[in-house]
Amino acid sequence: MRTREEELKGLGADFTFGFIQVMDGEKDPRNLLVAFQIVRDLILEGYVLGPFVEELFEVTSCYFPIDFTPPPNDPHCIQREDLIVSLRAVLASTPQFAEFLLPLLIEKMDSEMQSAKLDSLQTLSACCTIYGQKELQEFLPSLWSSLRREVFQTASERVEAEALAALHGLAACLSRSVLSSDTEDLLDSFLSGVLQDCRHHLCEPDMKLVWPSAKLLQAAAGASFRAGHRITSSVVPLLLEQYNQHLQSSQRRTILEMLLGFLELQQKWGHEDEAPLCSVLFSALTDPSVQLQLVGIRALTVLGTLPALCPLRVAGPTRRLSPLLFLPRSMAAMEAAGSLAPIYPGAFTGRMVQRLAEELQSGTGPGWCGRSTHSLRARCLQALAAVSTHPGIVQETVPVLLQCLRQVPKAGACDVVAVCQSLQRVAVQCQRDAESCWYYHQTVVPCLLAVAVQAAMQENAHSPVGKLLLEEEVLTAMVPVVSAASAHLCPELAAQSVSQVVPLFLDGEVSFLPQDSFPCPFQPFQVSGGSQRRLVALLMAFVCSLPRNVPIPQQDRLLQELLALSCSCDCPFTATAAAKCFAGLVNKYPPGQQLDQLLETAVNRMEAGLAEGPLRTQALALLLWVTKALVLRYHPLSSRLTDKLLGLLGDPELGPAVADGFSLLMADSPDVLHKGCHADVRIMFRQRFFTDNVPKLVQGFHAAGPGVKANYLKGLSHVLNHLPRPVLVTELPTLLSLLLEALSCPDRVVQLSTLSCLQPLLLEAPHVMSLHVDTLVTKFLGLTSSPAMAIRIAALQCVHALTSLPIPALLPYKPRVIRALAKPLDDMKRLVRKEAVVARGEWFLLGSPGR
DSSP states (O other): OOSOHHHHHHTTHHHHHHHHHHHTTOOOHHHHHHHHHHHHHHHHTTOOOGGGHHHHHHHHHTTOSOOOOOOTTOTTOOOHHHHHHHHHHHHTSOGGGHHHHHHHHHHHHTSSOHHHHHHHHHHHHHHTTTOOHHHHGGGHHHHHHHHHHHHHSOSOHHHHHHHHHHHHHHHHHHHTOOOOTTSOOHHHHHHHHHHHHHGGGGGOTTSTTHHHHHHHHHHHHTTOHHHHHHHHHHHHHHHHHHHHHOOOHHHHHHHHHHHHHHHHHHHHHOOOOOHHHHHHHHHHHTSSOHHHHHHHHHHHHHHHTSTTOOHHHHHHHHHTHHHHTTSSSOHHHHHHHHHHTTTOGGGTTTHHHHHHHHHHHHHOSTTGGGSOTTOHHHHHHHHHHHTOOSHHHHHHHHHHHHHHHHOGGGSOHHHHHHHHHHHHHHHHHHTTOHHHHHHHHHHHHHHHHHHHHHHHHHHHTTOHHHHHHTSHHHHHHHHHHHHHHHTTOOHHHHHHHHHHHHHHHHHOOOTTSSOSOOSSOOOTTSGGGGGGGGGHHHHHHHHTTSOTTSOOTTHHHHHHHHHHHHHHOSOHHHHHHHHHHHHHHHHHSOSSHHHHHHHHHHHHHHHHHHHSSTTHHHHHHHHHHHHHHHHHTTOTHHHHHHHHHHHHTTOTTTHHHHHHHHHHHHSOOSSSSSGGGTOOOOTTHHHHHHHHHHHHHHHHHHHSOTTTHHHHHHHHHHHHHTSOHHHHHHHHHHHHHHHHHHTTOSOHHHHHHHHHHHHHHHHHOHHHHGGGHHHHHHHHHHHTTOSSHHHHHHHHHHHHHGGGSOHHHHGGGHHHHHHHTTTGGGOSSHHHHHHHHHHHHHHHHTTOTTO
16 A cells, blocks of 8 residues: 555555455454554545445444453553554544444443443544534434533543543534534534533532533533633623522632633633622632632632733722731732732732731741741741732832841841742742843842841851851852842843952952941951851852853952862851852853863862861862862863762761762752753763763772772762663663662661662563562562651552562562551551552552453
8 A cells, every 4th residue: 555556546446345355353453453554544545435434434443442451471562552542543534434433432422331431532522623513413412412421420530521522522623614604503502502401500509510510511611712602601690690699608619610610711712791700709809718718819810811801890809819918828819919910010019018018017026937837927928929020019029028138136047038038939030021130139139248248247246146147047048049139130230240249259349238337347258257258158149140151250369269268168058158159160161271270279179188187078078069060061070070089989987978979969959050040061961970980880889898888879879869760771780789789778868769769660660670579579678667767658669669560570479568568557657657558559459350
């Protein structure tokens, strides 16, 4: 048929008849796949079917629905789904089959077999894409009757979903029909029948058929503009009337949830008069029932995004969101406010922001952070961030948040962290708009720096304010604020800002800060810098987030200062911040002789620091971050530094920290050296690192002494855990023995990391893993008694994942596993018991029919 199409077509209907005779009675699934493809080609390629249309349908439809179970260890790997899809493509390939196929589909839909129902409904949906009004007209009443029954009486969510999809397809098919003056509008008559059978159930919100009826109406209404208008114009007024008639909150909630479904359709097809809807939503938002309020909030969000909506009418319900922001479980109101604020900024500026600010002032005081996470002050901070999605609102909310930050004496560390989290959210939202981004940056970054610098100077005088703002937790929360505020600046504005921030840290130039005066010079890189050095974390957040094409003034001097600080500071937080800042700048530094000289200086400093002395940990942190910076950009020196790390795995003092450092090398860093801060990150750097270094890790493991072998296993498990799964699966046969050995390592980090690596491999490479099933079962069951809860949970998840291996390999272990899993059923931790129940249940069902 591929090479002699003209000759075969020249045979006319005789060829079709001959093929029918050949195909009749075929049973081999391999041949059936070929035969179904040939039938489809006969139809689509224009072969002459002649009088044999019905015979061709019969010779293929006799296999419908497909009932095929592949034999164990089938070398051909033909699945039931392959045959189903291939046969469906034949049956739904031509309208000529409609008069024979539709009665068959109705018959199978009315059967008791769920698989037959599903196959019939999916085939009907496929047919609706090629059928027209002519093919469907005779069968519409029967099709509607079957579809209605499957939704009204179904015991399966999947069957219900397919029935609704088929109804949607029918309505869409009828909507495409071109009508002449003397042709009946089948869509209108079909939808009239749907409305007649479903509409009256909507008046009974307490009855069980109310939701099936709503789903049927929404499925049909979503098919086309005509269908949507026909149904919503009849249903929406009815639901509004029912809402006003029923006074119970539970009934109103049901009615409003149905209205919400039709509102979402109006987003697609247009909307009716919104005035009655706004009245209903205002009623729902003022109702004492929290559940009804939540549905009202969702409905308001949808209504507010409808095109051509009158802002004045929706303003009332939108303003009603303000009181809801102060209530428990107010996240829905905040999300709605964030969606509506860009569309109706007037409803959120002025009074709403003022009230939030007043509540923050009244709630200011020590100890609030010890209360529930839903405390009023916390919700106010979250609400201010949520509504900051419009430039006009941002200019009102940011000063309020900054004022909260300045009130440090009245707050605790967690209060400052909460303010920073809200500021970070606002910064991310401002990144969508250049005007808001620059306003935010020039307002927030100088204020944060001023507050921090002032605190650093007060800390030297033993001020409680200084100690609070210089806590690691607080500075860590400030870092993403500065980074998000700087990452999306245009190059011109970024250059203007960096010309102020870098001199602040190098030369103490504080003139651009909003603070008028400072009690002493700001010299974070001086030996006497003391606590001022901790603010290098904020410098890191700023300079490492700038685009690569932004020149940094005095960059070489800055790098030398950072290098010296990272190797000499006895504060781990400060030394690490300096190392990360140095690495972030090195990653973006242009290649050439200057970079080579800088790196040579850094390597010499690191080697000297690693050799001996009290600051070996700081030198190791610098080595790790610089290695990561170079690995990401494929710099040639990265292999030399990586070899240095591999050698340090055998160091009795630093070995465990170096092993953990391999996770740092492979994972995405949250604050520097990621694409969001414009770092130079090459594609497939993890695969390259794996190829270059895993063989060395394996070799080092075999050569290492017993005291440091665990370091190599830990480093290996970190690398494998961050490797893309397809790559890991291909390398699995050579690494599996080491992974199994890692499960016996006494280090809990190694055990947990290895378990998290093995669990997905059991699902993705069952044939390789089944070769080691005896060892896997023994190791996993042993770890279900580990003292660490996380390891017990991970081990039980792996025991569960074992059931994806070939059943014949597992059956000999079934009694042993079921007995062993009885113990974790009584574990003192609920999460462990939960995993044990799931895993034991799967092992009980192992080998059962249909599993």
